[in-house]
Amino acid sequence: MNRQWLYARQPRGKITPDTFQWRETAIPQPQPGEALVRTRLLSLDPANRAWMMGKTYRDALQPGEVMNGFAVGVVVESRVSGLAKGDIVEGDWGWQDYAAVPARRLTKRTVDAPIELLIGPLSVTGLTAYFGLLEIGQPRPGDTVLVSAAAGAVGSMVGQIARIAGCRVVGTAGGKEKCDWLTRELGFDAAVDYKSDNAFRALRAACPDGIDVYFDNTGGPVLDMALSLMNLRGRVACCGNVSQYDVEKPGPGPLTVPGLVVVKRLRLEGFIVMDFYDRRAEAEARLARWIAEGRLKAELDILDGLERAPEALIGLFEGTNRGKRAVRVS
Amino acid sequence: MNRQWLYARQPRGKITPDTFQWRETAIPQPQPGEALVRTRLLSLDPANRAWMMGKTYRDALQPGEVMNGFAVGVVVESRVSGLAKGDIVEGDWGWQDYAAVPARRLTKRTVDAPIELLIGPLSVTGLTAYFGLLEIGQPRPGDTVLVSAAAGAVGSMVGQIARIAGCRVVGTAGGKEKCDWLTRELGFDAAVDYKSDNAFRALRAACPDGIDVYFDNTGGPVLDMALSLMNLRGRVACCGNVSQYDVEKPGPGPLTVPGLVVVKRLRLEGFIVMDFYDRRAEAEARLARWIAEGRLKAELDILDGLERAPEALIGLFEGTNRGKRAVRVS
Numbered sequence: 001m002n003r004q005w006l007y008a009r010q011p012r013g014k015i016t017p018d019t020f021q022w023r024e025t026a027i028p029q030p031q032p033g034e035a036l037v038r039t040r041l042l043s044l045d046p047a048n049r050a051w052m053m054g055k056t057y058r059d060a061l062q063p064g065e066v067m068n069g070f071a072v073g074v075v076v077e078s079r080v081s082g083l084a085k086g087d088i089v090e091g092d093w094g095w096q097d098y099a100a101v102p103a104r105r106l107t108k109r110t111v112d113a114p115i116e117l118l119i120g121p122l123s124v125t126g127l128t129a130y131f132g133l134l135e136i137g138q139p140r141p142g143d144t145v146l147v148s149a150a151a152g153a154v155g156s157m158v159g160q161i162a163r164i165a166g167c168r169v170v171g172t173a174g175g176k177e178k179c180d181w182l183t184r185e186l187g188f189d190a191a192v193d194y195k196s197d198n199a200f201r202a203l204r205a206a207c208p209d210g211i212d213v214y215f216d217n218t219g220g221p222v223l224d225m226a227l228s229l230m231n232l233r234g235r236v237a238c239c240g241n242v243s244q245y246d247v248e249k250p251g252p253g254p255l256t257v258p259g260l261v262v263v264k265r266l267r268l269e270g271f272i273v274m275d276f277y278d279r280r281a282e283a284e285a286r287l288a289r290w291i292a293e294g295r296l297k298a299e300l301d302i303l304d305g306l307e308r309a310p311e312a313l314i315g316l317f318e319g320t321n322r323g324k325r326a327v328r329v330s
Numbered sequence: 331m332n333r334q335w336l337y338a339r340q341p342r343g344k345i346t347p348d349t350f351q352w353r354e355t356a357i358p359q360p361q362p363g364e365a366l367v368r369t370r371l372l373s374l375d376p377a378n379r380a381w382m383m384g385k386t387y388r389d390a391l392q393p394g395e396v397m398n399g400f401a402v403g404v405v406v407e408s409r410v411s412g413l414a415k416g417d418i419v420e421g422d423w424g425w426q427d428y429a430a431v432p433a434r435r436l437t438k439r440t441v442d443a444p445i446e447l448l449i450g451p452l453s454v455t456g457l458t459a460y461f462g463l464l465e466i467g468q469p470r471p472g473d474t475v476l477v478s479a480a481a482g483a484v485g486s487m488v489g490q491i492a493r494i495a496g497c498r499v500v501g502t503a504g505g506k507e508k509c510d511w512l513t514r515e516l517g518f519d520a521a522v523d524y525k526s527d528n529a530f531r532a533l534r535a536a537c538p539d540g541i542d543v544y545f546d547n548t549g550g551p552v553l554d555m556a557l558s559l560m561n562l563r564g565r566v567a568c569c570g571n572v573s574q575y576d577v578e579k580p581g582p583g584p585l586t587v588p589g590l591v592v593v594k595r596l597r598l599e600g601f602i603v604m605d606f607y608d609r610r611a612e613a614e615a616r617l618a619r620w621i622a623e624g625r626l627k628a629e630l631d632i633l634d635g636l637e638r639a640p641e642a643l644i645g646l647f648e649g650t651n652r653g654k655r656a657v658r659v660s
Binding site for chain 1: 386387546549553566568569570571574580582583584585586587588589590591592593594595596597598599600601602605
């Protein structure tokens with residue numbers, strides 16, 4: 001039997017359990033050119049929510065489809081050369097136990113690492129942090145790097161990579177507990193609770209030399225605050241807009257764009273991790289080495305059971321996760 | 331006698347004649363290290379208004395000071411080596427007949443060109459268009475380039491330089507007359523009246539292949555429209571925010587920042603022309619050649635008489651100018 005979560009209906013405002021629908025159906029038969037994959041881990045990402053809103057860098061989700069999402073699994077039957085039973089693969093086959101997937105939509109993983117690292121730190125999450133920070137943000141040693149959603153999957157890695165790059169690192173996160181974790185466990189130089197009343201003053205105090213690089217996962221109020229503290233020729237790596245994904249009405253745009261962009265000669269640049277996939281081997285090797293050396297902590301936040309996938313995604317927008325959230329399916 | 335316009339008081343909303351105050355005073359004596367300059371032409375620029383709002387890339391204007399502004403003049407007495415009576419100089423000595431200016435704040439001009447070209451097309455205006463478009467916008471032949479305030483001093487040159495660079499050029503301007511001028515006289519491929527009811531549809535129709543480079547002089551609604559029509563990896567050269575300078579309350583920020591910036595991998599980058607002054611000889615030589623060849627029309631909009639300077643600046647925000655606005659003082 002193949003258990004699935006369907007994307008049932010477009011949410012108004014926040015996603016709820018009703019956004020999804022449970023279905024049990026037959027395990028599919030792979031066709032020539034396909035492999036049958038059994039899901040091991042599902043990745044929960046803010047992008048899952050963004051896909052519900054319309055066309056982005058991919059087509060919008062359509063109600064009735066299996067809920068999409070990045071996953072890692074094992075090949076249980078192959079009708080394609082180059083993939084064999086037992087191979088570990090990644091792809092976007094969504095929230096289900098099994099999927100028959102065309103070979104071109106699967107990537108075989110041969111990295112010698114626990115499978116949990118392949119759902120994020122040594123895959124999309126890690127690559128997003130690595131390339132977004134280093135290629136788009138272009139930090140130099142001594143720079144102050146700010147990252148929003150710093151206790152999240154990408155943000156927690158961005159901050160640690162910036163430390164490795166010789167930067168001073170400040171993160172924003174929701175609540176004191178996460179902020180303490182950033183400074184005590186992950187080596188951030190400072191962390192600011194963006195929900196606190198005096199967030200702007202705290203951020204300014206945490207960045208006495210201003211901000212040279214801002215890695216923006218959130219947009220919204222933290223982007224506004226960051227822009228006003230950016231130094232001349234600062235870089236903003238635009239990775240996500242998570243403050244605006246799970247809302248009914250989008251908030252206002254950043255008031256200081258383009259005014260401060262001109263005056264401070266700022267550069268705001270967006271990116272999608274897939275743009276850098278031709279260089280993923282380089283990045284994965286470095287991330288794996290840093291993890292092995294203990295310089296990079298890959299925090300995992302794994303819920304057990306496919307049935308918990310909606311709860312896991314809903315919680316992502318409530319900030320219940322710390323580090324990389326995933327669901328263990330088998 | 332030295333006639334001056336002082337910056338009298340910070341405007342609330344639009345500047346008015348009351349923003350300025352006329353004064354007649356003695357001609358200053360140059361001190362050692364200074365030259366006494368007689369103003370020939372004053373440049374009227376949106377930046378003049380921005381300086382009233384607070385610190386930008388320079389300190390804010392202070393009430394009681396002589397109104398600042400870029401000017402071209404002739405040395406009438408020199409107490410500094412390297413400058414002699416009769417030399418043509420440029421600098422920011424403001425709205426007055428005469429000024430005693432330290433040598434470091436003067437630039438001697440030796441370009442063999444009518445002095446009217448030195449107040450804009452072969453100085454700040456031309457350099458802003460040249461470097462902003464080519465260095466920040468990085469157009470490639472065949473790209474669609476959009477420029478806002480296209481009938482203005484900078485915009486009209488940006489569009490023509492983009493044509494020289496092999497691009498398809500679209501401009502926005504206020505009113506049919508300016509739009510007709512852009513397409514008939516300056517070689518723009520299309521022009522859109524941003525004040526018309528169907529501006530967005532007209533802009534979309536004028537950019538059937540989307541926008542690769544947007545040279546943004548205005549911010550505001552045209553920035554919003556441009557962002558939604560930008561192509562993947564499009565570049566926005568952030569030059570000014572003139573739609574927001576002469577208002578009491580700034581308008582909303584761009585709603586699609588950072589959302590579309592991420593999805594389309596856009597790059598928004600601000601610049602100030604002075605950042606490129608080490609390369610100004612290269613740019614001026616090319617601009618002068620293009621003007622001499624008739625490939626670049628340097629439209630001038632000159633009002634006669636220092637007493638008209640406030641009117642000239644006020645009109646700039648009402649869109650009464652076409653091309654480079656200046657005031658002839660002597």
